[in-house]
Amino acid sequence: xxxxxxxxxxxxxxxxxxxxxxxxxxxxxxxxxxxxxxxxxxxxxxxxxxxxxxxxxxxxxxxxxxxxxxxxxxxxxxxxxxxxxxxxxxxxxxx
Amino acid sequence: xxxxxxxxxxxxxxxxxxxxxxxxxxxxxxxxxxxxxxxxxxxxxxxxxxxxxxxxxxxxxxxxxxxxxxxxxxxxxxxxxxxxxxxxxxxxxxxxxxxxxxxxxxxxxxxxxxxxxxxxxxxxxxxxxxxxxxxxxxxxxxxxxxxxxxxxxxxxxxxxxxxxxxxxxxxxxxxxxxxxxxxxxxxxxxxxxxxxxxxxxxxxxxxxxxxxxxxxxxxxxxxxxxxxxxxxxxxxxxxxxxxxxxxxxxxxxxxxxxxxxxxxxxxxxxxxxxxxxxxxxxxxxxxxxxxxxxxxxxxxxxxxxxxxxxxxxxxxxxxxxxxxxxxxxxxxxxxxxxxxxxxxxxxxxxxxxxxxxxxxxxxxxxxxxxxxxxxxxxxxxxxxxxxxxxxxxxxxxxxxxxxxxxxxxxxxxxxxxxxxxxxxxxxxxxxxxxxxxxxxxxxxxxxxxxxxxxxxxxxxxxxxxxxxxxxxxxxxxxxxxxxxxxxx
Numbered sequence: 001x002x003x004x005x006x007x008x009x010x011x012x013x014x015x016x017x018x019x020x021x022x023x024x025x026x027x028x029x030x031x032x033x034x035x036x037x038x039x040x041x042x043x044x045x046x047x048x049x050x051x052x053x054x055x056x057x058x059x060x061x062x063x064x065x066x067x068x069x070x071x072x073x074x075x076x077x078x079x080x081x082x083x084x085x086x087x088x089x090x091x092x093x094x095x
Numbered sequence: 096x097x098x099x100x101x102x103x104x105x106x107x108x109x110x111x112x113x114x115x116x117x118x119x120x121x122x123x124x125x126x127x128x129x130x131x132x133x134x135x136x137x138x139x140x141x142x143x144x145x146x147x148x149x150x151x152x153x154x155x156x157x158x159x160x161x162x163x164x165x166x167x168x169x170x171x172x173x174x175x176x177x178x179x180x181x182x183x184x185x186x187x188x189x190x191x192x193x194x195x196x197x198x199x200x201x202x203x204x205x206x207x208x209x210x211x212x213x214x215x216x217x218x219x220x221x222x223x224x225x226x227x228x229x230x231x232x233x234x235x236x237x238x239x240x241x242x243x244x245x246x247x248x249x250x251x252x253x254x255x256x257x258x259x260x261x262x263x264x265x266x267x268x269x270x271x272x273x274x275x276x277x278x279x280x281x282x283x284x285x286x287x288x289x290x291x292x293x294x295x296x297x298x299x300x301x302x303x304x305x306x307x308x309x310x311x312x313x314x315x316x317x318x319x320x321x322x323x324x325x326x327x328x329x330x331x332x333x334x335x336x337x338x339x340x341x342x343x344x345x346x347x348x349x350x351x352x353x354x355x356x357x358x359x360x361x362x363x364x365x366x367x368x369x370x371x372x373x374x375x376x377x378x379x380x381x382x383x384x385x386x387x388x389x390x391x392x393x394x395x396x397x398x399x400x401x402x403x404x405x406x407x408x409x410x411x412x413x414x415x416x417x418x419x420x421x422x423x424x425x426x427x428x429x430x431x432x433x434x435x436x437x438x439x440x441x442x443x444x445x446x447x448x449x450x451x452x453x454x455x456x457x458x459x460x461x462x463x464x465x466x467x468x469x470x471x472x473x474x475x476x477x478x479x480x481x482x483x484x485x486x487x488x489x490x491x492x493x494x495x496x497x498x499x500x501x502x503x504x505x506x507x508x509x510x511x512x513x514x515x516x517x518x519x520x521x522x523x524x525x526x527x528x529x530x531x532x533x534x535x536x537x538x539x540x541x542x543x544x545x546x547x548x549x550x551x552x553x554x555x556x557x558x559x560x561x562x563x564x565x566x567x568x569x570x571x572x573x574x575x576x577x578x579x580x581x582x583x
Contacts, residue, residue: 008456015414015459016421016436017452018444027453030514034457036422037515038403041473044480047490051475054293054335055305055531056555061334075198081428088423 002032002038096138100125100263101582105170105318108264111240112159112169119155119169123213124149126171127244129359130262133581136243137254141176141234142184143216151213158211166321166345167209171264173257175218177224178204178309179298187233189222191426191446202330203267203309210325215263219253223287223417224274224446226250227517231450235505240579241545245504248278251312255282258312265322266312272405273499273524275310276536283538283577285319285565286312290555292337293529295330303412304335306405306528315575316537316565319342323558338355339556347559348566353387355564356492357419363497363523372547375540379549379568383496386567387436391492395484398526400477405525406518407474409459413451414458420446429503453514453532482530485552494564495552498504498523501535503545523550528571533558537565538574544578 003011005024008031019027052080054060073086082089103111111117129144142366148171155169155557179185179197186192189193200208208214222229229237229252237252239245240260247256251268255278258266268275270288279286287310294309299423309326313319324344330336359380360551364373384390422428422442429445432438447455463472488495501520510517527534532555536548569575 002157003226003460004112010454011463012452013440014463015455016418016439016443017447017455018437019452027456030453031456033459033515034406034453034512034518036409037518038461038470040400040403041232041407042469044400044473044477045343046473046476046480049476049479051472051479052529055337055482055529056337058292058335058337058532059298061338063331063334071511072404074199076424079195079198079425081425090423091438093435 001035003028003035101129102578103263104315105313105321108170109166113164119152119159119213120149122169123152123215126215126263133260134262135239137240137256137260138235138237139219139253139260139262140173140216141186141188141219141253144183144214147183148213148215150396155211155213160313165210167207167325169213170265171213171215171263172207172219173215173254173263173412174204174267175220175251175254175269177220177269177300178267180214180217182203184216185217185300186233187223187236188220189448189451190233191231193427195425199298200525201330203294203326204298206328207325211383218257218266219252221250221252222298222451223325224269224271225413225450225454226249227273227277229253230507230511231448233448238507239504239582241282242504245506245545246281248281248504250274252278254312255279255284255286258284259579259582261578264313266317268310268312269299270308270310270528272409272528273521275312276499276524276534276548277552279312279536280544281504281546283546284312284314285316285318285535285537285575286310287323287535287558287561288527288533289323289327289558290337290533293327293533293556293558294334295328295333297330297337299545301416303409304416305412306409315569317345319349320348344559344562348563350560350563351387352383352564352567355388355494356391357383357388358391358393358488358492358495360393360395360398360495360497362395367389367470367501367522368498369502371542372498372500375547376549379539382498382568382572386569386571389565393488393492393495395488395526397477397480397484401481401526401529401569402519402522404474404477404481404529407470408478408529410454410458411462411471412458414455414462417451417455420478426510450514478529481526485530485532489554494557494560497550499550503542503547527552531555533561535561535565537568538577540574541577
């Protein structure tokens with residue numbers, strides 16, 4: 001399996017990664033060599049095998065639907081690159 | 096006496112603190128001075144927390160004076176910079192989090208604090224724990240204390256380098272595909288990856304959530320047992336945390352080995368294993384035979400598929416986990432974004448290094464429409480086959496022994512050009528993560544002046560047996576006592 005520069009551009013866009021056009025060919029080569037390696041998986045006979053969902057085969061534990069703690073909004077927003085009046089600031093979304 | 100504090104075991108240090116041979120404050124100052132003197136060459140730490148360390152040490156001395164000290168009270172340690180530490184920068188070795196001061200402690204950090212440890216700083220690592228050589232760190236690679244031209248291993252390379260250089264007797268790490276065991280092997284330390292769910296993942300920056308597990312580094316299994324007893328345990332804040340009681344791992348160290356069945360998987364001694372490294376592991380197997388263990392030839396037939404399965408599952412989970420870095424709530428934000436999409440893309444493009452971007456892209460690709468079944472679903476099925484191999488093996492044997500790495504530490508820059516070459520070196524370690532099993536690396540020889548390790552793997556929650564088996568070996572050998580020159 002190999003990827004070309006256009007496919008890498010598309011994947012990078014889906015993953016929201018700004019990649020310079022000049023870097024696309026090298027990424028294409030590296031990602032293709034990784035996909036070649038993982039292609040060995042196709043040789044495994046997995047007919048009737050259940051995909052593993054959890055390494056301990058445990059069921060997801062659920063907690064009671066009760067308030068257990070309240071986040072400290074001011075402390076967390078102090079970490080934000082731009083926050084104001086209890087809001088996170090982003091570029092205008094709606095004209 | 097005080098000049099050689101960094102050569103003492105944790106048990107000896109705890110005894111010295113109780114006997115008042117030295118105080119916790121003197122102990123912290125000793126290690127901080129060593130870091131100051133030598134970390135310019137090693138680059139084991141990203142952030143030093145001298146002031147907090149001295150305050151922690153003062154608290155430990157108070158507890159000692161009140162007679163309320165536990166086995167880890169006043170013992171210095173460093174935390175891998177993936178563990179959130181309240182009020183201290185937690186960078187994950189990424190530009191993305193270069194300015195991130197954690198608002199709370201990881202559960203493992205809180206538990207160790209509760210046990211009285213003194214945290215000296217935050218250890219270097221591969222960016223977001225993605226790497227096997229510590230070379231993807233935004234802060235430059237950690238260097239191997241045995242030869243500073245060589246890698247310390249990764250991803251927990253700074254933690255390993257710190258203990259091997261005598262900067263601290265203990266260090267935390269995380270192990271998603273070998274990130275504790277591989278650096279432990281390459282720096283001559285004992286390192287443990289516990290069973291999936293044994294230690295809480297709360298407050299550990301997530302890489303691959305079905306594989307991630309906290310572990311630790313020490314000079315011996317005995318020291319490691321003290322640390323694991325303090326770190327492990329159920330945590331309601333981690334929904335995959337195991338509801339299992341934590342035994343006293345130190346009390347379990349002296350189980351006799353006689354009658355222990357030790358499996359030797361033939362796939363772990365095939366092509367690709369450096370001859371001298373293989374010989375060191377074979378010699379360790381012989382030592383176990385002398386100690387009364389029965390060596391059983393076993394097969395793990397799907398071993399060759401563990402690296403391909405891992406490099407689908409781990410990047411897939413990473414691409415999902417790292418979606419949280421958006422330039423909005425915390426972390427790096429690009430200047431003057433044109434719109435929201437530009438804000439996301441440039442913040443992430445600037446904040447993440449190349450290896451992290453490669454893995455996010457591979458992950459996004461294998462999860463995308465049309466490829467999900469062929470890659471991701473197939474990898475999860477192969478993962479089941481790998482787990483079944485171990486399950487079958489553990490009906491015949493108690494533990495499994497083999498090499499931790501194919502060869503000793505290589506030179507910095509040697510494997511930078513092709514990611515796949517580096518990935519293939521993870522062949523012996525990733526299967527324990529895929530199957531959720533505990534595994535430990537312990538030093539078992541030297542090859543051209545560089546340490547090599549043996550790996551012991553066990554069934555789920557067999558940490559006590561692993562530590563006891565390593566401890567028995569360390570009672571009759573002295574590989575774990577070898578020290579790099581800087582740590583003499």
